[in-house]
Amino acid sequence: xxxxxxxxxxxxxxxxxxxxxxxxxxxxxPHDLFTAGYWADLVTEAERGLLDFVTFEDSLGxxxxxxxxxxxxxxxxRGRLDAVLVxxxxxxxxxxxxxxxTVVATHxxxxxxxxxxxTLDYVSTGRAGLRVQVTARQDEAAHFxxxxxxxLPAEDRDTPAGRELIADLFEEAAxxxxxxxxxxxxxxxxxxxxxxxxxxxIDRDKLHYIDFEGRHFSVKGPSITPRPPQGQPVVxxxxxxxxxxxxxxxxxxxxxxxxxxxxxxxxxVAEIRAAQAAxxxxxxxxxxxxxxxxxxxxxxxxxxxxxxxxxxxxxxxxSSDAEVFTGTPAELADLLLEWRxxxxxxxxxxxxxxxxxxxxxxxxxxxxxxxRGAFRHTYEADTLRGLLGLARPANRYAAATA
Amino acid sequence: xSEPTTGTPGxxxxxxxxxxxxxxxxxxxxxxxxxxxxxxxxxxxxxxNTTVWSDPRAGSQIEFSSxxxxxxxxxxxxxxxLFLAEGLRLREQGGRIxxxxxxxxxDTFTVLSALAAVTEHxxxxxxxxxxxxxxxxxxxxxxxxDHLSGGRAAWNVVTSxxxxxxxxxxxxxxxPQDQRYSRAKEFLATATELFDSWHGDEIVxxxxxxxxxxxxxxxxxxxxxxxxxxxxxxxxxxxxQGRPVIFQAGDSDEGREFAASSADAxxxxxxxxxxxxxxxADVKGRxxxxxxxxxxxxxLPAATFVLGDTDAEAQELAHEVRRRQVSGQTAIKYLxxxxxxxxxxxxxxxxxxxxxxxxxxxxxxxxRASVRxxxxxxxxxxxxxxxAAAENLSIRELVMExxxxxxxxxxxxxxxxxxxxxxxxxxxxxxxxxxHLTPGGLDDFADTVVPLLQExxxxxxxxxxxxxxxxxxxxxxxxxxxxxxxxxxx
Ligand SMILES: Cc1cc2nc3c(=O)[nH]c(=O)nc-3n(C[C@H](O)[C@H](O)[C@H](O)COP(=O)(O)O)c2cc1C
Numbered sequence: 001x002x003x004x005x006x007x008x009x010x011x012x013x014x015x016x017x018x019x020x021x022x023x024x025x026x027x028x029x030p031h032d033l034f035t036a037g038y039w040a041d042l043v044t045e046a047e048r049g050l051l052d053f054v055t056f057e058d059s060l061g062x063x064x065x066x067x068x069x070x071x072x073x074x075x076x077x078r079g080r081l082d083a084v085l086v087x088x089x090x091x092x093x094x095x096x097x098x099x100x101x102t103v104v105a106t107h108x109x110x111x112x113x114x115x116x117x118x119t120l121d122y123v124s125t126g127r128a129g130l131r132v133q134v135t136a137r138q139d140e141a142a143h144f145x146x147x148x149x150x151x152l153p154a155e156d157r158d159t160p161a162g163r164e165l166i167a168d169l170f171e172e173a174a175x176x177x178x179x180x181x182x183x184x185x186x187x188x189x190x191x192x193x194x195x196x197x198x199x200x201x202i203d204r205d206k207l208h209y210i211d212f213e214g215r216h217f218s219v220k221g222p223s224i225t226p227r228p229p230q231g232q233p234v235v236x237x238x239x240x241x242x243x244x245x246x247x248x249x250x251x252x253x254x255x256x257x258x259x260x261x262x263x264x265x266x267x268x269v270a271e272i273r274a275a276q277a278a279x280x281x282x283x284x285x286x287x288x289x290x291x292x293x294x295x296x297x298x299x300x301x302x303x304x305x306x307x308x309x310x311x312x313x314x315x316x317x318x319s320s321d322a323e324v325f326t327g328t329p330a331e332l333a334d335l336l337l338e339w340r341x342x343x344x345x346x347x348x349x350x351x352x353x354x355x356x357x358x359x360x361x362x363x364x365x366x367x368x369x370x371x372r373g374a375f376r377h378t379y380e381a382d383t384l385r386g387l388l389g390l391a392r393p394a395n396r397y398a399a400a401t402a
Numbered sequence: 403x404s405e406p407t408t409g410t411p412g413x414x415x416x417x418x419x420x421x422x423x424x425x426x427x428x429x430x431x432x433x434x435x436x437x438x439x440x441x442x443x444x445x446x447x448x449x450x451n452t453t454v455w456s457d458p459r460a461g462s463q464i465e466f467s468s469x470x471x472x473x474x475x476x477x478x479x480x481x482x483x484l485f486l487a488e489g490l491r492l493r494e495q496g497g498r499i500x501x502x503x504x505x506x507x508x509d510t511f512t513v514l515s516a517l518a519a520v521t522e523h524x525x526x527x528x529x530x531x532x533x534x535x536x537x538x539x540x541x542x543x544x545x546x547x548d549h550l551s552g553g554r555a556a557w558n559v560v561t562s563x564x565x566x567x568x569x570x571x572x573x574x575x576x577x578p579q580d581q582r583y584s585r586a587k588e589f590l591a592t593a594t595e596l597f598d599s600w601h602g603d604e605i606v607x608x609x610x611x612x613x614x615x616x617x618x619x620x621x622x623x624x625x626x627x628x629x630x631x632x633x634x635x636x637x638x639x640x641x642x643q644g645r646p647v648i649f650q651a652g653d654s655d656e657g658r659e660f661a662a663s664s665a666d667a668x669x670x671x672x673x674x675x676x677x678x679x680x681x682x683a684d685v686k687g688r689x690x691x692x693x694x695x696x697x698x699x700x701x702l703p704a705a706t707f708v709l710g711d712t713d714a715e716a717q718e719l720a721h722e723v724r725r726r727q728v729s730g731q732t733a734i735k736y737l738x739x740x741x742x743x744x745x746x747x748x749x750x751x752x753x754x755x756x757x758x759x760x761x762x763x764x765x766x767x768x769x770r771a772s773v774r775x776x777x778x779x780x781x782x783x784x785x786x787x788x789x790a791a792a793e794n795l796s797i798r799e800l801v802m803e804x805x806x807x808x809x810x811x812x813x814x815x816x817x818x819x820x821x822x823x824x825x826x827x828x829x830x831x832x833x834x835x836x837x838h839l840t841p842g843g844l845d846d847f848a849d850t851v852v853p854l855l856q857e858x859x860x861x862x863x864x865x866x867x868x869x870x871x872x873x874x875x876x877x878x879x880x881x882x883x884x885x886x887x888x889x890x891x892x
Contacts, residue, residue: 023607023614030607030614034549034639036518060538062621062637070635074615079605079639082546088515089550092466108539111490111570112509119512123466143538145632146572192506196456199729202506204499207492220569222499224489226464226506313612 007336007374008287008346008388010100011046011361013039014057015077017353018293018320020065021313023077027355034081036089042358043090046097049362050376052387053098055131055236055348058083060104061140068137068152075314084116091124098384100129100236106169107135107144110179111219118184121228126383129234129253132177134169163243170243175214177235177251182210184232186222188398208397230385231392238291240321242271249275253390254287256348258322265290265342273343285390290344291322292332295352296360300327307352322350329364337374440825440861441702441832441874442852443527444476445485447840451736452706453504454726454838461841463504466516468841473517475841476524479848480862482873483525483556484517485669485834486510490534491567493769495735496744500767502732504840511543518551525870527556527649532589533563533582534571537630540589541596544646545638553642553869558649558669561586561657566768581629583656588629590664594645598879599623602640643869644879649702662688666876667700669834678703678829700874705809705821705833709846713812720811723838724802733798736805739767740779740786750798754790759783809833814850821851822860 016023016030023030032038039056046054062078064071083101091099099120103113113130121128135141136149149165156162191206210221236254239245248255249272257272259265269288276286297303303326311317318324325332336347349365351357369375381387446469447453454460462468473484488510493500510528517526526547530540540557548555563582577585604620606613621636650661651669661668668685672678682701689699708723710716728736730750738745742760759779790800810817824830837843855861871878 021612024609024612031605034641036550036552040519059637060542062635072618074618075612076614078615078620079637081549081638082511082543085511085515085543085546085550088512089519092470092516092519107536109534109571112535115509116512119508122464122508123512123516125466139634143632143634144536145630146536187506194455194460199731200501201455201504202499202501204501207499217572218569219571220491222492224492224506225508 004340004374005345005389006376007340007369008052008289009049009361009366009369009375010053010055010098010289010346010348011051011358012055012057012291012348012350013042013046013354014350015063015080016355017357018350019295019307019310019314019318019352020076021310022353022355024313025310025353025355028353029355030077033077034079039086040090040093042354043094043097043099045358045362047094049366050379051097051362051366052346053100053127053129053234053384055100056083056086056102058102058104058133059137059140060107060135060143061137064137067154070139084120087128088120088123091120091127094124094127096127096379096382096387098127098129098234098387099124100131100234100384102131102133104135104140105132105173105176107140107146108176110176110217111183111223113176114180114183114223115225117180117233118223118225118228121230121233122225126229126385128228128230129236129384130180131236131238131256132173132247132252133238134173136165136169167243170247172214172216173237174247174251175212175216177247179210179212179214179217179219181232181235181251182212182396183219183221183223184227185395185397186210187226188395189227189231192226206398227395230383231395234384234388234390239272245272246275246279248272248288249277249281249286250279252286253388254289254346256289256291257344258291259339259342260323262339262342265339265344269343285388287345287388288343289346289348290336290339291348291350292335293320293322293324293350293352294332294357294361295324295326296329296332296357296364298328298364300331303327306356310353318352320350324352329360329368332365333368333372333374336369337372437858437860438825438831439875440821440855441700442479442481442861443483443485443525443702443832443834444472444481444844445487445704445834445836446472447504447837447843448487449489449504449507451503451727451732452836452838453840454723455504455840456726457839459842460839463840464506464508466513469508469513469517470520471841472844473521473524475844475848477521479844479852480865481524482832483527483554483870484514484521485527485558486513486529488529488531488560488562489769490531490562491570491769493767494566495738495767500735502729502735511547514547514555515550518547518554523554523865523868523873525554525556525647525873526551527558527647527870529558529560529649529651531560531562532586533561533577534567534573535589537589537592537596537625538632538634538636541593541636542638544593545597545636545641548641548643548646549638553871555641555643556647556649556667556870558651559586559590559665560651564769583652583660585629587660587664588627590648592625592627592630592632595623595625596621596636597640597645599636600638600640602644605639643871647870647874647876658685658688661685661699662694663692665699667702667874670701670703672703672829675824675827675829678824679827682828682830697875700831700876702832702834703830704836706836706838707810707817707847708808708838709812709814709817709850711813713816716812716816720808723808727838728798728802728805730798733801735767736801737797739765740782742766742779748797751796754783754787754797754800756787814854817847818851818854818858822855822858825860 016028087099087101188206238256295307514526561582624633650665708720
């Protein structure tokens with residue numbers, strides 16, 4: 001009897017990797033970033049490593065080293081493709097791995113997002129998720145012209161105005177998720193009847209208006225896309241503070257958190273569990289994944305040297321919201337197994353340089369975890385929910401009429 | 403509009419096999435005029451009564467395997483592109499969701515991107531409306547699709563505007579109808595500014611010098627207009643086609659003008675030779691006014707077809723298909739569009755109602771494009787009653803006669819000849835074929851009609867280019883060396 005269920009592992013894909021100079025590494029493919037082949041190769045490699053899923057970063061404006069404004073830099077990767085389209089493009093080329101694109105709740109329509117993710121679930125036969133993100137970037141808001149945000153420098157984030165803005169964005173994101181989820185349920189699973197005798201293609205009593213009324217939008221429904229294979233694709237969000245912890249506790253299936261040591265991890269997990277209980281979901285499974293940026297090499301010094309070399313190229317020492325791990329796959333395995341004691345059920349690893357670190361994960365870390373009985377040897381399920389041990393949820397509307 | 407009746411064959415006289423077997427094509431060819439090359443596209447059978455779901459061969463309209471089968475057939479047949487329609491709210495009739503037709507469809511962009519993985523040459527055309535979307539997002543999605551498909555993306559810009567559909571969106575349906583084309587025009591112009599905001603040479607990615615981008619302002623744009631006041635930087639580099647191919651679908655004077663000014667192709671619905679020729683001449687005639695030439699806009703009407711071993715067999719099959727498309731219940735529902743009243747008490751096998759349509763503002767059917775096709779319902783009703791009386795037609799028979807006509811019916815040889823005639827006599831530049839079966843409805847056409855067109859030298863044996871612009875013979879737009887938006891920005 002194992003003390004723990006096996007770990008869950010995801011990889012966060014972004015450009016050529018999370019270090020700003022990663023594109024200059026020998027194994028990087030900066031000229032291929034806008035080709036399907038590049039993304040297909042990465043996801044295929046992740047699937048080779050039996051990972052639960054990959055996430056795809058996204059934003060509605062150029063990347064920037066600043067949180068709320070553009071930086072005007074020309075020495076880092078700029079430009080990116082729509083994450084849902086990338087996920088969908090690789091879906092037919094893979095069979096088991098989960099595909100979790102980022103969607104920006106602040107500027108997109110929940111109706112469009114709901115049908116896009118439902119469709120990703122169809123094209124991947126049950127492997128879709130999404131990662132909801134908010135944005136207070138002024139330049140992104142100006143791309144839509146519907147609203148403006150005040151400047152929000154880091155030091156102002158803890159002022160009443162800053163807190164209000166952030167609370168507002170997350171409240172809107174919660175509404176967004178609520179609408180998306182209701183739309184997924186707006187068709188009961190057996191709504192399509194094709195009843196030749198009565199001439200009815202659907203049983204319209206199994207289609208439901210969602211009648212959502214919120215502060216930022218109202219949505220009538222039902223969806224035009226039938227309920228996706230997983231019923232509810234997997235909803236995830238990155239969370240750094242209390243407000244986003246509330247969102248995770250209330251609305252998500254997976255929260256990604258960024259503790260820097262095991263005690264922080266314990267505290268964050270406790271806060272999310274409390275938020276979950278407060279939302280009346282204490283009994284529902286909710287994964288908390290630790291996020292880590294990783295620089296991996298067979299030899300600890302080699303990893304250190306590589307990170308230093310990249311920092312030198314970038315002109316500054318790279319740091320991140322998440323803990324940055326530098327070392328061997330075995331050392332990382334030690335850390336993951338230690339941190340899971342804090343109640344983390346999995347990890348989302350952000351490769352420092354994808355061309356190098358992705359294979360270090362799939363061919364170094366994964367076998368190491370397998371040796372320690374902490375990771376799967378073969379895919380045990382065909383759906384992302386299945387891999388994560390999440391049951392296919394009942395339809396809220398079907399339950400109401402039953 | 404939602405769940406529109408895209409692909410519903412037009413009203414009017416069908417192009418029967420005999421009528422269309424004109425000598426025009428041959429004589430023109432003999433006169434030395436080179437034969438026009440036909441463009442063919444495949445419309446995934448959509449959510450209306452032309453799609454027969456009661457057939458045992460009818461498969462899923464949702465599962466990806468259906469789309470993959472359909473796309474592979476189209477590519478095997480060397481078609482120019484696959485076409486997806488769009489609807490953003492389920493249709494209703496009499497206040498309830500309409501339940502007699504195929505309903506339910508996946509998201510356009512997501513399906514097309516996945517299809518790019520299972521095809522190599524086929525163009526991927528998506529219908530995306532300009533009312534319930536924002537230019538930055540749509541431009542990003544199309545530029546992304548063009549990258550991910552290696553230059554095969556096309557956008558059918560439609561102008562759905564109604565408040566009924568708007569109830570699913572932030573805009574809330576408050577765009578007045580008379581502004582839909584002005585928003586569409588500005589939407590497309592704005593998206594074009596975004597596509598053009600990268601020139602194609604900005605990404606240097608030179609490891610040695612550490613320069614990734616040659617220009618920190620790559621993607622800069624400023625657009626100030628009636629509908630959009632936006633500025634910033636577009637974050638997708640120039641795509642293989644520069645911009646996606648642009649389609650317009652809409653038949654009003656404004657719609658035709660929009661197409662003549664801004665589209666690469668127009669998707670119309672004129673199934674008779676004469677109506678097609680008239681439309682063709684009208685739309686092509688508008689091009690010069692916009693400083694464009696005859697070959698810069700392709701006319702590609704929707705067309706339905708039924709094939710048989712012989713013409714007679716095809717006619718019989720076509721009648722059978724029509725019976726399946728127009729059940730008694732469907733006929734009554736269809737009549738309700740014009741009468742705008744509850745007609746459920748009428749017998750579909752009996753005579754037409756002798757009461758007049760309700761001219762009231764509130765239509766009984768919502769979210770259906772064809773509702774607006776009947777601009778004078780009282781006149782239509784009178785006409786239909788007269789015809790039914792004269793020809794002794796029941797409600798169902800009348801609806802079958804007036805609505806359920808396939809464009810091309812006959813043996814493969816007849817259909818090939820008819821299609822070729824339409825194209826050589828300038829009723830069209832090609833067709834967007836709408837089969838009545840999902841997903842196998844194109845298979846026979848690919849296997850029997852396409853080889854005959856190839857034999858005649860009017861359809862490609864193989865793809866000669868890699869992008870959809872190549873297939874359609876459209877020029878690749880040059881990146882503007884210094885877009886206006888860039889100048890405005892600096
Ligand atoms: C052949 C054809 C196909 C169309 N397909 C769609 C569609 O898939 N989705 C949609 O919302 N509207 C569709 N439309 C509707 C048009 O975009 C437009 O809203 C409608 O025709 C009214 O415009 P008009 O007055 O210019 O004809 C289609 C129209 C035509 C003629």
